[in-house]
Amino acid sequence: MRLPEHVREEALAYAYRIFDHRRWERVPTSERGAVFNELVADPEFGGPLHPYMTDGEIRVWLKDSVAKEYPRALEGIGGTAKFTARRYPGPSAIIHAALGVEWTVVSGTIEQKPMRCEARGPNGDSVTVFWGPLRGLRDLHWAASRARVLGTARVAIAITRPSMRPLPAGEWSDVEALCNLIGVNSYSVMYAPRTVNS
Incomplete structure (x- = not known):
């Protein structure tokens, strides 16, 4: 099911605040799954998504879309760049x-x-x-x-x-x-x- 745009944007903004705070680019791959699980269980993040996706679908979206776009967002590239408050020097x-x-x-x-x-x-x-x-x-x-x-x-x-x-x-x-x-x-x-x- 397709996410309404306002739900998608609120979820991206929330996830990227978490990624920014944790300095996601430094989080080892072995520890990232736990962060995904925390986000899925977080009612502020998962709550608005649950009418449209299961926990498993939310986790897949986080891993395969949200997290994969984050490095490009830090470069200032792509539609998700506006959701991070951090930038690489270029x-x-x-x-x-x-x-x-x-x-x-x-x-x-x-x-x-x-x-x-x-x-x-x-x-x-x-x-x-x-x-x-x-x-x-x-x-x-x-x-x-x-x-x-x-x-x-x-x-x-x-x-x-x-x-x-x-x-x-x-x-x-x-x-x-x-x-x-x-x-x-x-x-x-x-x-x-x-x-x-x-």
């Missing part, structure tokens, strides 16, 4: 941290699934940069591989992390080895959302 922060402050994002090249853009250097060089957290490495690697197969000369993967703490050496070695296999540069970049309104 592609320029990725490009400057990975390639240097003299590099710029090429207008109109920002795309998603996974996040990527083209960057241009001071000498006119261009690089397609894909970025996301370590848990998304499989998707980043696949997308970068496809770009190389399709003829993109220079490609880079930026693994984002939420703090100054570097990735564990073993994990970073794996990233570098996988990127070397397909001929792309790899970077580790601190990239954390911040509150943009109250």
